[in-house]
Amino acid sequence: MPSALARGLSREAVIELSHHKSEPAWMLERRLQAWETYQALPAPVGHRADLGILRTLANFHFEDIAPFVAHTGASLNGVVRPLLDLDATSGCLTYHNSHVVATRLDPELARRGVLFMDLDQAVRAYPDLVQHYFMTECVTPSAGKYAAMHGAFWSSGVFLYVPRGVTIETPIVAQFLLDAASSGSFPHTLIVVESGATLRYMEQLNSNLPTGSAALFNSVIEVILKEGAVAEFNSAQMFGPEVTSVSLKRSRPYQDARMLWVQIDLGSRLTFADLGSFLKSNGSQTNFVGVFYADQQQMYQLHTLSSHQALSTTSDVFFKGVLNDRARVAFNGMIRIWPQGQKTNAYLQDHTLHLSDECRSESVPGLEIEANDVHASHGATSGQIDAEQLFYLMARGIPEEEARRMIVQGFYEPVLEQIPLEQLRAAVRRAIIHRMALGIGLTAEEEQAWHETTDRWQIEGVDEMAVTISD
Numbered sequence: 001m002p003s004a005l006a007r008g009l010s011r012e013a014v015i016e017l018s019h020h021k022s023e024p025a026w027m028l029e030r031r032l033q034a035w036e037t038y039q040a041l042p043a044p045v046g047h048r049a050d051l052g053i054l055r056t057l058a059n060f061h062f063e064d065i066a067p068f069v070a071h072t073g074a075s076l077n078g079v080v081r082p083l084l085d086l087d088a089t090s091g092c093l094t095y096h097n098s099h100v101v102a103t104r105l106d107p108e109l110a111r112r113g114v115l116f117m118d119l120d121q122a123v124r125a126y127p128d129l130v131q132h133y134f135m136t137e138c139v140t141p142s143a144g145k146y147a148a149m150h151g152a153f154w155s156s157g158v159f160l161y162v163p164r165g166v167t168i169e170t171p172i173v174a175q176f177l178l179d180a181a182s183s184g185s186f187p188h189t190l191i192v193v194e195s196g197a198t199l200r201y202m203e204q205l206n207s208n209l210p211t212g213s214a215a216l217f218n219s220v221i222e223v224i225l226k227e228g229a230v231a232e233f234n235s236a237q238m239f240g241p242e243v244t245s246v247s248l249k250r251s252r253p254y255q256d257a258r259m260l261w262v263q264i265d266l267g268s269r270l271t272f273a274d275l276g277s278f279l280k281s282n283g284s285q286t287n288f289v290g291v292f293y294a295d296q297q298q299m300y301q302l303h304t305l306s307s308h309q310a311l312s313t314t315s316d317v318f319f320k321g322v323l324n325d326r327a328r329v330a331f332n333g334m335i336r337i338w339p340q341g342q343k344t345n346a347y348l349q350d351h352t353l354h355l356s357d358e359c360r361s362e363s364v365p366g367l368e369i370e371a372n373d374v375h376a377s378h379g380a381t382s383g384q385i386d387a388e389q390l391f392y393l394m395a396r397g398i399p400e401e402e403a404r405r406m407i408v409q410g411f412y413e414p415v416l417e418q419i420p421l422e423q424l425r426a427a428v429r430r431a432i433i434h435r436m437a438l439g440i441g442l443t444a445e446e447e448q449a450w451h452e453t454t455d456r457w458q459i460e461g462v463d464e465m466a467v468t469i470s471d
Contacts, residue, residue, distance in 0.1 A: 007066045007182065011035055014152050017068055021155075026131060027123060034141040034151025041145040046301070051328050051362060053301040057272055060244055065184040065216050067153045069097040080177050080206045083236055083427040091116050091172040095187060097180045098155045109168065115161040116172060119188055122159035129161065133192055138222035138250035138278070146246045146272070150186050150220045157188035157219075160201070164194040164226075171234070171421065174203045178243060181213035189221040193229040193257075202234040202421065205267075209242040217268075221249040225257035227281075232260040234424055238431070239267040241296070251277045253284040262419050265292040265300060265321075266431055276305030279313035279341075289418045290319035290350075293432050294327035294359075295439055304333040304348070308341035308374075317348040320415040322408055322432075323359035324439055331363045335378060339370045348378040353385065353411050355404070401440055405450060408436065429454055 014035050018028040043058035086092050091105040093116070100118040109116075115126065122130050135141065141148040158174050178185055193199050209215055217239065225231050231251070239245055245268040251259040265271055277286035288304055306315035317333055335346045352361040363380035385407055393403035412432065419425045430451060437447035 008063045009065075009067060009149065009153065013067055017153065017155065021120060023123060024127060030135070031152050034148050037141040038145060038148035038152055041148055043145050046330070051299075051330050051360060053270065053299045053328060053330055054272070056299060057244065057246070057270055057301070060216065061214070062216070064182055064214070066180075066182060067184045067186065068155050069180040069183040069185075070099045079179070079208050080175055080204070082173070082175065083204055084171060084173060084202065084421070084423050086173060088170065089173050090168050090170045093118070093158055093174045095156065095174060095176045097178060097183060098185055100156050105172075109166070112166050113163040114166060114168070115159065117159050119157040119159045119190060120155075122190075126159070126161075129192070130159065130190065133190055133222065133224060134188075135220070135222070137224060138252050139220050139248055143248060146218060147220060147248050150188070150218050150248070153184065153218075154186045154188040154220070158190070160189075160191045160199075162193045162197040162199050165196045167198040168200055169198065171200045171202045173201075176203065176205045176217075178207040178215050178217060178239070179209055181210055181215065181242075184216040184218065186218050189219070191221075191223045191231070191233075193223070193225045193231050195226040196228045197226075198229070199231045200421075201232065202424070203236070205235070205237045205239055205245070207240045207243050207267075209240055211242070213242050215243050216246070217243055218246045219248070221247070223251040223259065225251065225253040225259055227255045227257060229253070229257045231258075232262070232420060234262040234264075234419070234421060236264040236424065236427070237267055237271065237273075241267075241269045241298070243268045245271045245273070247272070248274045249276070251286060253277065253279065253281065253286060255281040256283040257281070257285070259286040260420070261286070261288045262424070263288070263290040264424075264428055265290075265302070266435070269298060271298075271300045271302075273300070274303040274305075276303075276307065277315065278307050278309065279315065280309045282311045283313065284310065285314040287315070288317040288319070289415060290317075290321075291412065291415055291428060292319070292321035292329065293435055294321070294329055295324035295435060296327065297325070298327045300329040302329065302331045306335045306346055306348070308335070308337045308344040308346060310340060312343040313341060314344070315346045317350075318415055318418060319350040320352075320412055322353045322355060322411065323361055324355040326356075326358045328359065329361045331361070331380070332366070333364070333378065334366045334368065335376050336368045337371050337374055337376060341371045342373045344371065344374040344376060346374070346376040350380045351411075352382040353408065354383060355385065355408075402450070405433065405436055408432070409454065
């Protein structure tokens with residue numbers, strides 16, 4: 001296959017991509033149907049477009065990107081710093097631009113029937129499984145213009161199948177790296193967790209692009225959990241400022257299944273992240289945990305959807321984020337309870353802390369309730385650091401910038417505590433401290449002192465003071 005397809009999105013490019021991959025006819029047909037949907041659908045501009053985030057995304061120069069860029073053969077050692085100890089994981093897949101370059105799975109899990117591979121490979125090796133689940137149950141091209149674009153140009157990605165009753169407690173990890181300018185990356189993740197099985201999974205997104213270049217990352221994640229299954233999906237988006245990131249994530253938990261989404265957004269120039277769950281089976285449950293940090297001129301559009309369509313379903317959405325400089329964030333969360341969603345228990349909360357007078361945020365939590373026996377509520381807050389909190393710390397001899405850092409960490413801590421992976425929690429803490437240190441021009445030694453203080457807090461429990469101050 002060539003190292004890259006010609007730039008631009010077209011019907012001919014869809015056909016060329018499918019032919020180069022030697023795909024079966026049914027996949028080409030689905031791609032072409034998605035292309036027709038993409039052509040027909042308008043780009044979303046949002047109900048409250050004054051922040052301009054979705055309009056900026058709609059004006060992205062899609063005609064300038066190459067929809068497929070293969071691995072160049074360059075070594076990736078040292079380019080991506082894994083957030084987890086990969087040697088202690090159950091498996092790892094490394095993804096470079098539009099190509100999977102390495103896959104590893106614990107032999108014992110493979111012996112028990114776990115499938116973990118490049119999705120291109122799965123299309124050929126397990127066509128019945130892929131054809132049954134791929135963009136049929138969780139996400140369809142009609143979900144939106146960018147979902148349809150993905151359906152037409154998806155390339156490679158992850159296929160993970162966990163058989164009935166198998167438990168995977170140690171995470172399976174996927175790493176994604178973009179380093180090709182003017183490129184489009186369209187990875188698709190398809191996860192099926194059979195009845196009574198348990199899965200812990202994590203994806204890490206990084207880029208290493210030339211300054212001033214541009215790249216598009218357009219991903220779709222589908223997670224199907226059969227009866228009584230449990231799945232945890234952790235996502236750490238740490239792209240550089242050259243990347244525009246679009247993601248659509250959906251889960252479909254069956255009866256008594258439980259889904260946990262952990263969404264970390266720290267990078268990219270512009271992010272459009274849509275996260276949701278269809279609770280169509282009795283007793284199903286979904287929790288959403290979100291952390292974001294944006295500075296300079298970053299723009300985030302974050303959506304959540306809890307769709308309750310069965311008896312005794314549960315959802316909980318908990319997002320917290322910090323803005324600095326001229327960053328913009330729009331959060332739209334929806335709890336939708338259908339007439340058949342009696343006995344629903346749902347809650348949604350989003351909290352944003354501003355560190356400058358120029359950043360802007362909008363939080364629009366929503367309820368649509370068509371059942372009469374439910375517990376559902378939502379709330380959102382935003383504002384600056386409290387001057388009294390800052391004075392309280394400074395009066396005890398703490399320098400102002402360190403006091404602000406303590407308050408920010410205390411603000412985040414309640415949501416970080418909801419992240420089950422200890423290594424991920426620690427990595428997010430360090431990443432946030434690093435961003436704050438860069439923002440005020442600390443030296444490497446001064447930043448390290450901040451890290452050491454935080455590490456000591458975690459050991460001694462001193463950070464309870466910061467949590468109390470921020471609440």
